[in-house]
Amino acid sequence: MTVSAPTLPAQPAGFEPDRAMRLARETLEIESAALLGLKSRLGESFPQAVQALLTVRGRVVVMGMGKSGHVGRKIAATLASTGTAAMFVHPAEASHGDLGMIKPVDLVLAISNGGESDEITAILPVLKRLGVPLLAMTGKPHSTLARHADIVLDSGVEKEACPLNLAPTASTTAQLALGDALAVALLDARGFRPEDFARSHPGGALGRKLLTHLTDVMRSGDAIPAVLPEASFTQLMREMSVKGLGASAIVDEAGRVLGVFTDGDLRRLIEKGADLRGVKAREVMHPNPRTIHVDALAAEAAQMMEQHRITSVLVVDPDGKLVGAVNSNDLMRAKVI
Template identity: 60%
Template sequence: MSQIQPSAKALDLARQVLRIEGDAVLALIDRIDGAFLQALGLILNCRGRVIVSGMGKSGHVGRKIASTLASTGTPAFFVHPAEASHGDLGMITRDDVLIGLSNSGESAELLTIVPSIKRQGAKLISVTGNRQSSLALAADVHLDAAVAQEACPLNLAPTASTTAVLALGDALAVALLDARGFGAEDFARSHPGGSLGRRLLTHVRDVMRVGSALPEVLSETRVADAILEISRGGIGMTAVVTDQRRVIGVVTDGDLRRAFARDLDLRTLSVADIMGQRPRTIGPDRLAVEAVEMMEQHQINQLPVVDDSGLLVGALNMHDLFKAKVI
């Protein structure tokens, strides 16, 4: 069985698709006007949720818009218009705002539920490619997402039109995010399972070693005993503290290697003879990602953790941060 080989024409067609869809999105810029601000106002003052609805490809785009809104500070979910007329309409209350998506503006399933939505007092924002359509005329606010042509060579398959609506939905979500003062920490709270959430929500206290797992010695401790403490701790170093547990230095694997290289008799030395003084430390309430940045900047692999008085409360190394998936 012979295989079909794509021709060079396919590359030209692919570039044309991207060009048409790019032009469709750029054309929206001049339509960001008072109607867009009215839509923002309706959503910002909404006491309920934002409901996004649409049929077919508009429905798929609507699910993504609802998801983007929800993850950027605007509570939202998708309702299928056909299911809405068979009971799911009960998900929508008078305090909600419905965003109806339909390129033609004549989607029968969507138009069927509009009277009920309006009757109970919910607001309607329509996003269509026809400002004279039934859905556009019934809406409290209409956003024009018309495109000059679809990217499909037949000018039939929803391509440029769905891309335009998707981009318009992103514009709404980002404008709402900014208006609400939604920041990186807010975003992390709605994405706790992602890498950003871990980076912005994980603090040093969440990953540091404490109690018996914390390696520490006094300055007068023999180096031989410090070696045992470093091995017990398993993080490649031990903190050196005063009787009050104030950190005055650290002894790392590197310090031991340098002492060996100088041919020092480690049996006769105390920790004070080889420790690194004025070590880098970090507070328990700092973000774990800040510990990563400090380690990378100063080319170290371990950090003692101290409180505001400089007293030892914990320690961590790069492996702890890897394990917590902060890196």
């Protein structure tokens, strides 16, 4: 059967592909220039802002109207996920009861390009009476918002990327980048580690890698394939087949690991034409196999398997006793790899 190519819609009247491409490049150039300008204007107010955010006893309450509000929600989310307790409060809702969410121990980060948003300026006197520190991010350092603020971060841009110089484009990009700069400086000052990030993102890939321990995924108890050194080759094969790990441990009477026998070992013996009748497990095992401690992360087992090109690993306690086993399929099911 012949499959025909999808039919593209007719080009809209007035649409010029070359013009669209030119405007796209101009937009990126304007926004890149805005960020470089922002970089050159960073002054002593930035470390002051970082210090204020580090020492706040409550939460960072981010506010903004319109597009600045959308940026504010993202900044609040980034702060919260990198170790700084933060939330977004809509300025319009604040005037109708949500101001009760803000406590004197909090700090307000108000974002407004023009610094004259009615919804924000209306609540500034209330914030002052509460004694809440105010950090302003605005493109107008002499605006009403800036005059009321304890610290002002200049997020101004020379012009918007919008051809009409009206739609917030370069200005919101500058706000977003400045918010990221604050978050990065804060997480560095807090000594924020990948493990801390993972605790805020348990559902993500990083969270699974840094929070999943071997005990969460390994086979244990009767599910571990293991035989004694004097076990027959038939018993060894039966243990490997029933447990389905692709390998079996050889342990002493106390359960300490002496060796391992894998599917690969079996294949190599067969290729050599070895007579396996009457053979004992101790005669075919690979002695002193690679093992991993029971307290390790599942990601460490994955790294060991990749580094040494093996598909399974035995898990031992501090005394070298076998307590578990894991293979690549177990790690894949847990989405560690």
